[in-house]
Amino acid sequence: MKIKINISSDILTKPIMAESILETGVLLNISQAHFDRSQGEVVADVDEDKFDLMCKSLTNKGARVTKLNTPIKWDENECVECSACISVCPTKVFSLDDDFSLVVDESKCIQCGTCVDMCPHNALSLGKNNR
Amino acid sequence: MVKKTIHEINGRIRDGSVNVVTAEEMVHIVGELGAEDAAKEVDVVTTGTFGAMCSSGVWLNFGHSEPPIKMQKVFLNDVEAYTGVAAVDAFIGATQLSESLGMEYGGAHVIEDLIRGKSVHLHATSHGTDCYPRKVLDTTLSLEDMNQAIMMNPRNAYQKYNAATNGTKNTIHTYMGSLLPSFGNVTYSGAGVLSPLSNDPDYMTIGTGTRIFLGGAQGYIVGQGTQHSSGGGFGTLMVQGDLKHMSPDYIRAANFTGYGTSLYVGMGVPIPILNEQIAQATAVTDAGVTTKILDYGIPSRDRAAVRDVTYEELRSGSVDINGRDVPTSSLSSFKKSRIIASELKDWISKGEFFVSMPVERLPKDISAKPMKQTEGIALVSDIMAVNVVTISKDASVYDAAKTIMETAFNHLPVVSADNALVGVVTAWDISKAVSQNKFDLVEDIMTRKVITASADERVAVVARRMDQDSVSAMPVINKERHIIGMITSDDISKLYARRS
Ligand code: SF4
Ligand code: SF4
Numbered sequence: 001m002k003i004k005i006n007i008s009s010d011i012l013t014k015p016i017m018a019e020s021i022l023e024t025g026v027l028l029n030i031s032q033a034h035f036d037r038s039q040g041e042v043v044a045d046v047d048e049d050k051f052d053l054m055c056k057s058l059t060n061k062g063a064r065v066t067k068l069n070t071p072i073k074w075d076e077n078e079c080v081e082c083s084a085c086i087s088v089c090p091t092k093v094f095s096l097d098d099d100f101s102l103v104v105d106e107s108k109c110i111q112c113g114t115c116v117d118m119c120p121h122n123a124l125s126l127g128k129n130n131r
Numbered sequence: 132m133v134k135k136t137i138h139e140i141n142g143r144i145r146d147g148s149v150n151v152v153t154a155e156e157m158v159h160i161v162g163e164l165g166a167e168d169a170a171k172e173v174d175v176v177t178t179g180t181f182g183a184m185c186s187s188g189v190w191l192n193f194g195h196s197e198p199p200i201k202m203q204k205v206f207l208n209d210v211e212a213y214t215g216v217a218a219v220d221a222f223i224g225a226t227q228l229s230e231s232l233g234m235e236y237g238g239a240h241v242i243e244d245l246i247r248g249k250s251v252h253l254h255a256t257s258h259g260t261d262c263y264p265r266k267v268l269d270t271t272l273s274l275e276d277m278n279q280a281i282m283m284n285p286r287n288a289y290q291k292y293n294a295a296t297n298g299t300k301n302t303i304h305t306y307m308g309s310l311l312p313s314f315g316n317v318t319y320s321g322a323g324v325l326s327p328l329s330n331d332p333d334y335m336t337i338g339t340g341t342r343i344f345l346g347g348a349q350g351y352i353v354g355q356g357t358q359h360s361s362g363g364g365f366g367t368l369m370v371q372g373d374l375k376h377m378s379p380d381y382i383r384a385a386n387f388t389g390y391g392t393s394l395y396v397g398m399g400v401p402i403p404i405l406n407e408q409i410a411q412a413t414a415v416t417d418a419g420v421t422t423k424i425l426d427y428g429i430p431s432r433d434r435a436a437v438r439d440v441t442y443e444e445l446r447s448g449s450v451d452i453n454g455r456d457v458p459t460s461s462l463s464s465f466k467k468s469r470i471i472a473s474e475l476k477d478w479i480s481k482g483e484f485f486v487s488m489p490v491e492r493l494p495k496d497i498s499a500k501p502m503k504q505t506e507g508i509a510l511v512s513d514i515m516a517v518n519v520v521t522i523s524k525d526a527s528v529y530d531a532a533k534t535i536m537e538t539a540f541n542h543l544p545v546v547s548a549d550n551a552l553v554g555v556v557t558a559w560d561i562s563k564a565v566s567q568n569k570f571d572l573v574e575d576i577m578t579r580k581v582i583t584a585s586a587d588e589r590v591a592v593v594a595r596r597m598d599q600d601s602v603s604a605m606p607v608i609n610k611e612r613h614i615i616g617m618i619t620s621d622d623i624s625k626l627y628a629r630r631s
Contacts, residue, residue, distance in 0.1 A: 080383055080395060080467060081466045081467065082182075082395075082462050082463055083461045084308050084460050084462050086458065087458040088308075088311060099466065100465045100469065114311075117309050118309040118388070120386060120395075121383065121384075121385055
């Protein structure tokens, strides 16, 4: 499953992700990371059954963890298969198959929302995530 | 030499012996048989396109109310339609926005709602006349209730269209979709191999009166579209059709974030193969249609072309820009374009649609002119202040405060020993420093990232930059970064106030 880890500026310099990985022995597969002066944001994959353990360890060190459990919602009736969404998605959720139909691989979605703005037909939406 | 007539082809459509293929299929046929044999073999080639066509709208005739009204303002679901013609006619344009919902809903949505059979609210006002006494009217109408609903699109089916990218540091939102910073993506529109005008670039069979597929119904080409620019390969079509027979499969409302609404229109043009030249033209491929990638980050009519590109490269999913692989995506639907080309093929094979010769061909080799601007284009040098007070980076905060007080300039450009711009301090920076008890050097409190302008830039371009970066003044610098002037949002608003 995908999770988002937010790290505030005061603990940004501490290796808390490495510590949590060592401490719990749970592997994190980082798919996106973004840092600036005010905060850090990391999107990672983690085994479903190890989530609680990892979440606790990270939270104890001051990070905020969100489950990314509502991936992009695609409304096929609104979609005209223009493919505009393809070029903006950072994780290649969208593609066209041989007959130019849109293929949506929701499992890759990191819920950045970029495609929602792009779609000219309001066929894409994001729901709210649970903490 | 193959020579066929429209009459012969329509005879074959009638007796069911016609051979129709799509423009995609024709590529292979001409490839295998050559143009001459292909021309013997094939009677009609169908094209198709489905993309955002902002220049679209519908003429509506509402019928007369009791007592009657001469409508001067008309709103359909709160979207204004153009009147100023006879009493109860109005033109609803696709990009007109709702008065209350703004960019969420526009003329395009009214049109789609009507096709879907939904009722729309009509609100009309008038000054009242002896013959048309009513002053206000409110009612609810559906498509059936109207006398006519004639789609009339002044500029559709661009022969080809520029592809878009963005060289600035911020995402921009355009009618070409979201364009990511630093050439992050490329968007394009058009059906390439299936594009109607690209399959007959010399307009041998396309012109006024040509019967076409429009929005799922039969429609007609009225003539050249507005801004038709055939010389550069940017021909356009003015088309019309009966909205009452159209389908929401082929007419769809769209919203472009930050731009507004537009209408996706499905159109297909049949090309009768009368001789081998026409057969050859319909063999065009994606690789045979070249366009330019333009930098939409430049807020000007003359956008820099980043490079030339073919539809084949665009359709491959990525193009090379400055050595980087940049993802591409289309805004128009190739799948729908294909569906339209095959539906039109079906109609013709079944004898439900006959081809026609234009009564007038589209003009060739003409180009669209840019606007003539009698007011002249204001340049930064026209309105910048030239006596600029600067301060050295080694000056104290106290000196800066004093200078600001004495000169009443709110922005002080900060310069280095060799007089080059290195920063800017404002009255605000100074107040902040003072409130924190910091009385250091100007250098320590100045903003280092200065948004600047150059003297030969257009004011409109600079105004947009000021707005985007939320600054109210910019130093004007030359190549050596020496300050030659200062331009403020006040100067700009004065300029525009004078003009309006
Ligand atoms: S941008 Fe929207 S309409 Fe176009 S293919 Fe993607 S989901 Fe469909
Ligand atoms: S929300 Fe972001 S990651 Fe998810 S599909 Fe859209 S663009 Fe891709």
